Amino acid sequence: MSGQRRLSDDERLDWLRLIRSDNVGPRTFRALVNHCGSVRAALTTLPDLARRGGAARPIRVCPADDAERELAAARARGVSLIAEVEPDYPMRLRMIDDAPPLLAVRGALAVLARPMIALVGARNASAAGLRVAQRLAHELGQAGLVVVSGLARGIDAAAHQASLASGTVAVLAGGHNHIYPPENVTLAEAVAAQGALITEMPLGWEPRAKDFPRRNRLISGCAAGVVVVEAAKRSGSLITARMALEQGREVFAVPGSPLDPRAEGSNGLLKQGATLVTEAAYVVAVVTPILGGSPPGFAAQEPSAEPPLPPGIESDLRQRIVSLLGPTPVSIDDLIRLSGGSAAAVRVVLLELELAGRLIRHPGGLVSIT
Amino acid sequence: MSGQRRLSDDERLDWLRLIRSDNVGPRTFRALVNHCGSVRAALTTLPDLARRGGAARPIRVCPADDAERELAAARARGVSLIAEVEPDYPMRLRMIDDAPPLLAVRGALAVLARPMIALVGARNASAAGLRVAQRLAHELGQAGLVVVSGLARGIDAAAHQASLASGTVAVLAGGHNHIYPPENVTLAEAVAAQGALITEMPLGWEPRAKDFPRRNRLISGCAAGVVVVEAAKRSGSLITARMALEQGREVFAVPGSPLDPRAEGSNGLLKQGATLVTEAAYVVAVVTPILGGSPPGFAAQEPSAEPPLPPGIESDLRQRIVSLLGPTPVSIDDLIRLSGGSAAAVRVVLLELELAGRLIRHPGGLVSIT
Numbered sequence: 001m002s003g004q005r006r007l008s009d010d011e012r013l014d015w016l017r018l019i020r021s022d023n024v025g026p027r028t029f030r031a032l033v034n035h036c037g038s039v040r041a042a043l044t045t046l047p048d049l050a051r052r053g054g055a056a057r058p059i060r061v062c063p064a065d066d067a068e069r070e071l072a073a074a075r076a077r078g079v080s081l082i083a084e085v086e087p088d089y090p091m092r093l094r095m096i097d098d099a100p101p102l103l104a105v106r107g108a109l110a111v112l113a114r115p116m117i118a119l120v121g122a123r124n125a126s127a128a129g130l131r132v133a134q135r136l137a138h139e140l141g142q143a144g145l146v147v148v149s150g151l152a153r154g155i156d157a158a159a160h161q162a163s164l165a166s167g168t169v170a171v172l173a174g175g176h177n178h179i180y181p182p183e184n185v186t187l188a189e190a191v192a193a194q195g196a197l198i199t200e201m202p203l204g205w206e207p208r209a210k211d212f213p214r215r216n217r218l219i220s221g222c223a224a225g226v227v228v229v230e231a232a233k234r235s236g237s238l239i240t241a242r243m244a245l246e247q248g249r250e251v252f253a254v255p256g257s258p259l260d261p262r263a264e265g266s267n268g269l270l271k272q273g274a275t276l277v278t279e280a281a282y283v284v285a286v287v288t289p290i291l292g293g294s295p296p297g298f299a300a301q302e303p304s305a306e307p308p309l310p311p312g313i314e315s316d317l318r319q320r321i322v323s324l325l326g327p328t329p330v331s332i333d334d335l336i337r338l339s340g341g342s343a344a345a346v347r348v349v350l351l352e353l354e355l356a357g358r359l360i361r362h363p364g365g366l367v368s369i370t
Numbered sequence: 371m372s373g374q375r376r377l378s379d380d381e382r383l384d385w386l387r388l389i390r391s392d393n394v395g396p397r398t399f400r401a402l403v404n405h406c407g408s409v410r411a412a413l414t415t416l417p418d419l420a421r422r423g424g425a426a427r428p429i430r431v432c433p434a435d436d437a438e439r440e441l442a443a444a445r446a447r448g449v450s451l452i453a454e455v456e457p458d459y460p461m462r463l464r465m466i467d468d469a470p471p472l473l474a475v476r477g478a479l480a481v482l483a484r485p486m487i488a489l490v491g492a493r494n495a496s497a498a499g500l501r502v503a504q505r506l507a508h509e510l511g512q513a514g515l516v517v518v519s520g521l522a523r524g525i526d527a528a529a530h531q532a533s534l535a536s537g538t539v540a541v542l543a544g545g546h547n548h549i550y551p552p553e554n555v556t557l558a559e560a561v562a563a564q565g566a567l568i569t570e571m572p573l574g575w576e577p578r579a580k581d582f583p584r585r586n587r588l589i590s591g592c593a594a595g596v597v598v599v600e601a602a603k604r605s606g607s608l609i610t611a612r613m614a615l616e617q618g619r620e621v622f623a624v625p626g627s628p629l630d631p632r633a634e635g636s637n638g639l640l641k642q643g644a645t646l647v648t649e650a651a652y653v654v655a656v657v658t659p660i661l662g663g664s665p666p667g668f669a670a671q672e673p674s675a676e677p678p679l680p681p682g683i684e685s686d687l688r689q690r691i692v693s694l695l696g697p698t699p700v701s702i703d704d705l706i707r708l709s710g711g712s713a714a715a716v717r718v719v720l721l722e723l724e725l726a727g728r729l730i731r732h733p734g735g736l737v738s739i740t
């Protein structure tokens with residue numbers, strides 16, 4: 001059962017090896033475990049699956065030595081690697097379909113067990129925006145909510161600062177040894193001391209541009225809702241808001257003057273139906289009923305009931321599916337219907353294609369091929 | 371047919387006498403005309419109806435001399451009294467159920483025939499609010515809409531100023547000889563020269579506090595929608611927005627910072643479902659389909675089909691209705707049902723009570739007795 005067990009040292013090593021292997025992301029990790037029955041079995045089967053998917057060259061499985069070194073370095077840095085089946089893993093994050101199998105946490109694990117609300121916004125925030133962020137963060141903290149944000153300049157930093165005492169979580173785009181931006185290293189230490197820093201990346205990972213949108217799904221994923229304080233057009237905060245919607249989280253936005261370009265994004269969210277917020281009490285009123293329920297579990301570690309497919313049929317099906325796929329994303333449901341394969345068989349073929357680096361997964365259960 | 375005929379001089383005199391008589395407001399005016407068959411007949415029947423309603427002393431019917439003097443003074447001031455059945459009367463205003471039977475207009479009548487949008491807001495507006503109002507007024511004008519507002523300080527004045535060239539209408543709370551506030555007399559002259567000033571009040575009427583909310587229904591009534599730019603809590607602009615909702619008009623609000631008390635009212639409107647607006651194009655897009663249709667007619671001047679009630683039944687019914695009424699507003703539909711009277715008969719009794727100064731009408735077809 002999710003959140004009910006603890007990994008052994010050997011298991012944690014296996015988990016780390018699998019997620020650090022080539023072409024394995026959170027979704028592939030889950031699919032592999034569901035298909036193969038266990039993480040250990042997935043590590044063994046991985047090269048074969050990738051080969052059947054048409055990988056150009058043999059897939060690289062993370063060696064045990066590398067994973068051991070990473071675990072030791074994390075321990076030395078005070079970083080715990082929490083698996084999504086373990087009780088310390090944030091409850092809501094476990095519910096998103098691309099939840100990191102392992103979360104690297106530095107700080108107080110207890111804060112991750114409490115209900116969270118995300119507070120994000122512009123880096124070049126206005127004085128008014130910063131004040132609003134501070135006030136909201138403080139009041140949300142008073143209401144018992146942990147404030148989660150991205151440790152960026154501006155709104156994010158103000159939100160963390162104002163919720164240090166009540167509980168705050170910073171989600172990093174890079175590893176724990178690469179705090180970004182450097183000017184927030186002191187704030188990061190304070191967050192680690194009183195709250196928690198979390199990331200799915202290896203310790204020494206230097207964040208690149210594309211790691212920030214990827215990270216944003218964790219900010220919204222941890223939280224019951226996302227409050228956007230100031231956001232320009234095409235800003236990272238809008239990505240977090242979009243992730244929140246895809247994850248079924250509440251999206252709140254603080255209104256601003258039409259003359260202020262830093263309010264264009266948040267006003268735009270309001271036009272699209274985000275909930276207008278001017279005070280924390282309103283956010284608390286909306287999320288309180290949501291926080292009542294408990295999340296659905298994650299079906300990992302239960303072996304797939306279906307036996308492996310006979311090689312012949314499988315090869316036919318693979319070919320049919322590949323020919324159905326193209327650069328335009330299509331739904332997996334359509335693939336199942338059009339290919340004539342069983343749902344389980346189609347999923348195995350897609351998994352192999354993914355491991356071979358040929359499949360791209362899109363939000364909403366859509367896939368395309370490169 | 372509404373908007374299809376012009377009053378003769380004698381008729382205009384009768385209309386003015388009736389609306390200037392005691393206890394006759396726009397709703398009573400309509401009810402009287404529908405009941406009696408014509409304005410002339412209503413003038414004759416008025417004292418008798420009021421007596422039957424239980425008036426403490428004989429009702430004062432406006433003498434012909436007084437009305438003639440008002441007409442002459444209006445002419446001298448360049449003010450036309452337009453009846454709601456005449457083509458120059460603003461089309462949308464004719465649709466509200468308490469449309470003034472006569473509108474005193476100074477300026478260009480042509481502007482009243484064009485589609486209007488109301489732009490209202492705080493008197494103590496911020497510099498940003500004034501700029502937004504100017505920009506919206508200018509752009510709405512460019513889109514072919516006449517901007518209607520209340521000639522108040524702040525947002526109203528900025529809206530008029532920025533739409534002088536494209537078309538603007540100011541609705542006064544007092545008479546044409548009492549421009550309020552005095553500092554806007556120059557602006558009022560400019561509006562009269564390029565647009566129009568309108569009011570339902572007599573030439574020399576000095577506006578009192580309660581005349582402003584009453585006036586606000588005309589601002590929203592003229593318009594396809596109301597845009598609120600800055601509004602504090604419990605401000606007049608919120609009254610205009612409420613009137614707009616009751617009249618089935620679109621309500622738009624410009625968002626503002628939660629730190630700005632001048633945005634509390636407009637942000638509050640947004641929370642209640644007003645349409646968020648940051649640019650005129652959005653308002654234009656929403657109201658354009660609305661402006662396509664033509665308004666329903668007004669049934670005045672068509673005599674009531676029902677014959678007068680026998681005095682005995684009427685007296686019984688009046689007593690039943692009076693006993694059903696109290697200080698708590700009740701719906702006319704309930705009165706019809708509970709009294710057992712016909713809808714027409716109940717309406718006559720209510721009309722008599724109103725003329726006798728005993729009935730108060732509330733929004734939503736509710737009535738109470740004093």
